[in-house]
Amino acid sequence: xxxxxERVKKIVVDNLDVEGDKVVESASxxxxxxxxxxxxxxxxxxxxxxxNIEIPDxxxxxxxxxxxxxxxxxxxx
Amino acid sequence: xxxxxxxxxxxxGASGGxxxxxxxxxxxxxxxxxxxxxxxxxxxxxxxxxxxxxxVVTCNLSDPEAVDGLAAKAEEVVGxxxxxxxxxxxxxxxxxxxxxxxxxxxxININLGSYYRLTKSVVRGMMKRRHGRIIGITSxxxxxxxxxxxxxxxxxxxxxxxxxxxAQEVASRGITANAIAPGFIESPMTxxxxxxxxxxxxxxIPAGRLGQGGDIAAAxxxxxxxxAAYVTGQTLHVNGGMAMI
Numbered sequence: 317x318x319x320x321x322e323r324v325k326k327i328v329v330d331n332l333d334v335e336g337d338k339v340v341e342s343a344s345x346x347x348x349x350x351x352x353x354x355x356x357x358x359x360x361x362x363x364x365x366x367x368n369i370e371i372p373d374x375x376x377x378x379x380x381x382x383x384x385x386x387x388x389x390x391x392x393x
Numbered sequence: 394x395x396x397x398x399x400x401x402x403x404x405x406g407a408s409g410g411x412x413x414x415x416x417x418x419x420x421x422x423x424x425x426x427x428x429x430x431x432x433x434x435x436x437x438x439x440x441x442x443x444x445x446x447x448x449v450v451t452c453n454l455s456d457p458e459a460v461d462g463l464a465a466k467a468e469e470v471v472g473x474x475x476x477x478x479x480x481x482x483x484x485x486x487x488x489x490x491x492x493x494x495x496x497x498x499x500x501i502n503i504n505l506g507s508y509y510r511l512t513k514s515v516v517r518g519m520m521k522r523r524h525g526r527i528i529g530i531t532s533x534x535x536x537x538x539x540x541x542x543x544x545x546x547x548x549x550x551x552x553x554x555x556x557x558x559x560a561q562e563v564a565s566r567g568i569t570a571n572a573i574a575p576g577f578i579e580s581p582m583t584x585x586x587x588x589x590x591x592x593x594x595x596x597x598i599p600a601g602r603l604g605q606g607g608d609i610a611a612a613x614x615x616x617x618x619x620x621a622a623y624v625t626g627q628t629l630h631v632n633g634g635m636a637m638i
């Protein structure tokens with residue numbers, strides 16, 4: 317469980333091409349990490365694959381920060 | 394130039410004149426082609442004439458669930474799809490004042506609705522692979538209009554708007570979306586036109602002949618190719634000059 321954040325971090329770093337130390341739980345994908353809406357869709361796709369879960373569309377909209385993603389993923393794996 | 398070796402393609406409406414020509418041309422260019430349509434016998438006959446690997450997956454495009462499952466079925470056979478050619482379409486020609494809701498809904502659902510559904514189901518994989526070619530076969534009348542075809546022209550104009558919007562959404566992921574707008578193409582439908590109507594039709598076409606399926610297929614091969622990577626959101630008119638837009 318504890319490595320969820322690390323795995324999320326790695327996906328975010330790979331997908332958004334950002335420095336690892338910027339990927340903290342409070343970081344907003346769009347405002348802090350430079351993601352656009354299409355990047356968000358791709359991130360969710362990558363999370364779904366990595367953790368083998370389904371993230372429904374309405375939940376996707378509520379995932380704004382790295383912490384949001386980690387919380388959601390932890391609740392569903 | 395314009396080789397599609399190692400690429401995979403799904404062509405809907407592949408039993409018709411234009412669809413079968415597109416399937417053949419993609420296959421000749423080296424792509425593995427999945428032919429879709431409702432007439433399995435005809436699809437198998439077309440598949441048998443293709444030089445490369447091909448498969449037939451029937452699908453009734455008026456059934457949304459069937460459309461949603463079509464791409465997955467095609468991918469089971471040939472692997473992840475690189476190219477989608479949404480060619481299937483129907484007409485229910487009537488003057489607006491005589492048009493029934495079913496005439497409107499059937500045409501919009503099959504021509505435009507299935508384009509939406511099918512594209513949505515293939516674009517996710519294309520985004521991951523950073524490569525894809527969406528090609529919608531629209532019509533010259535989607536741009537010019539045509540009396541008796543409010544439903545058909547609306548569906549074809551809708552395909553163009555859809556294609557342009559999609560092109561903007563996915564361009565950064567190596568995916569292009571373009572439309573091809575055929576003019577009058579020789580088909581069983583035009584074969585039965587009375588001679589007088591045929592000659593008045595030809596009078597409007599500077600090239601002096603009806604188009605062939607192959608004329609459209611060549612455009613599809615180009616748009617599907619790596620060389621067309623910088624062409625997106627466009628409508629390529631292939632009409633012998635009958636409308637220059």
